[in-house]
Amino acid sequence: MRGSDQEVYAMIIRSLDEPDNPDNQKALQEWLAKDAGNHKLLAELRSLWEGAAEASVFESTQADAATARFIHILHERYPSAKAASTSPKLNWWKYAAAAAITGLVALTYWWAQPAAEKLTTFRTTAQTDSVTLSDGTRIVLHSHSAIRYPETFRGKTRTVFLDEGTAFFDVQQDAAHPFTAATGNLNVDVLGTAFNLSVTGHSIKLYVAEGEVAFGRSGDNSPLRLQAGKGASFHKTTGTLAPDREADPNALAWKTRELRFVDMPMEEVCNVLSDCYGMAVILENDSRKAQKLNARFSQRSIEEVLQTLNALYDYRYEKRGDTVFIH
Structure with a gap:
């Protein structure tokens, strides 16, 4: 990766903060390919990052701005760093800078909550x-x-x-x-x-x-x-x-045990039952997945719901461990 040291540090912070972002990871891999020593730097930074339990929690913090502020402070504290910053190699002060940047961004969170404890x-x-x-x-x-x-x-x-x-x-x-x-x-x-x-x-x-x-x-x-x-x-x-286009009538069903199904396909009904009762409910009969259910259940156990489906709609079921199979 080309660019100033500030851009490199910001890129590293972004890659650690958003590990699932493909653009960040691509930039990181390109930078790692430039110099074998970059792998060592990344390993040290990742260790520091993971060691700070809440370091990855940012609130309105810009990685680029944090990097710029820290490099300015670093130059004032370590005058020799100005001359070193023009070198294409990452010397000791850059390791210290990158590590401290990580701490600085983390501290931004802690400053927002000065006395936050474990x-x-x-x-x-x-x-x-x-x-x-x-x-x-x-x-x-x-x-x-x-x-x-x-x-x-x-x-x-x-x-x-x-x-x-x-x-x-x-x-x-x-x-x-x-x-x-x-x-x-x-x-x-x-x-x-x-x-x-x-x-x-x-x-x-x-x-x-x-x-x-x-x-x-x-x-x-x-x-x-x-x-x-x-x-x-x-x-x-x-x-x-x-x-969401429409409010989910069963969003709180796991807590209230109030279930409402209006023209809901059975495959979706099984998903709702899974979420509500905290167990897997699987519809094995593909031909019945599109069939729609209209029903309301109040304060019923999963067993009572299944018995109703069996009695009124001829859905048979069996439990195998923590999973219910409907067919």
């Missing part, structure tokens, strides 16, 4: 469970879900992280301390509201139960604005984020 991980297994945060916010987790949160919120913002699964957030209102639920590089920003956030292998889905939220990528100046009854989906494969 995050606590709360994880569910086969059952739903809930946790109440220090500000009074209550989070209900679906089975096989995990969040991270500080034991005490300090600073101007309240941030928690949904790492996997599905969670319902009933956020305590505090206009002076906005609340953010982060997952990947997407943020849900609120003051006081209730919403459902779900992370799967292919998508991230949001449904707003009360109030209004802003939903977008970290640092996005134009996030989606969603009010109660509205939802949005982020598709990981395409990288697209868009509001």
Whole structure:
């Protein structure tokens, strides 16, 4: 890669911050091919990056700007670095610069929350469970879900992280301390509201139960604005984020056990049942996937739902371990 040292450092930071971005990875590979010593530098930077648990969480931080500011500070602190910066080789000060840049960007996050402490991980297994945060916010987790949160919120913002699964957030209102639920590089920003956030292998889905939220990528100046009854989906494969055309009537079914199916194809019904009950429900008969179901279930177990499908619609089923097969 050609360009100044500042561009090189910014490129490295971007590649570490967004490992799934093909453009960033292409630029990184081109730079690595230029010099065998670049591999050593990258290895050291990656080690520092991974050692800082929250270093990859940025809020309105520009990698290029952070790099430029740090190089200016570095030149003032180490005058010899100015002369060294014209050399095509990466000398000792550049290693120090790149490493410190990583720390600088991470510190931007910590400065936003000056006294943030170690995050606590709360994880569910086969059952739903809930946790109440220090500000009074209550989070209900679906089975096989995990969040991270500080034991005490300090600073101007309240941030928690949904790492996997599905969670319902009933956020305590505090206009002076906005609340953010982060997952990947997407943020849900609120003051006081209730919403459902779900992370799967292919998508991230949001449904707003009360109030209004802003939903977008970290640092996005134009996030989606969603009010109660509205939802949005982020598709990981395409990288697209868009509001849902229609509200999902079963978005909260895993929590409320209220299921509603209106002209819904059976294949989609099985997906909804899987999400609701936290177990795989598979329709084996391809010829029946397009058949539509109209039904409502309230406070029913998966066994009761399956028995109803069997009695009224002649769908037979069998359970094998944690999986239900319908045919």
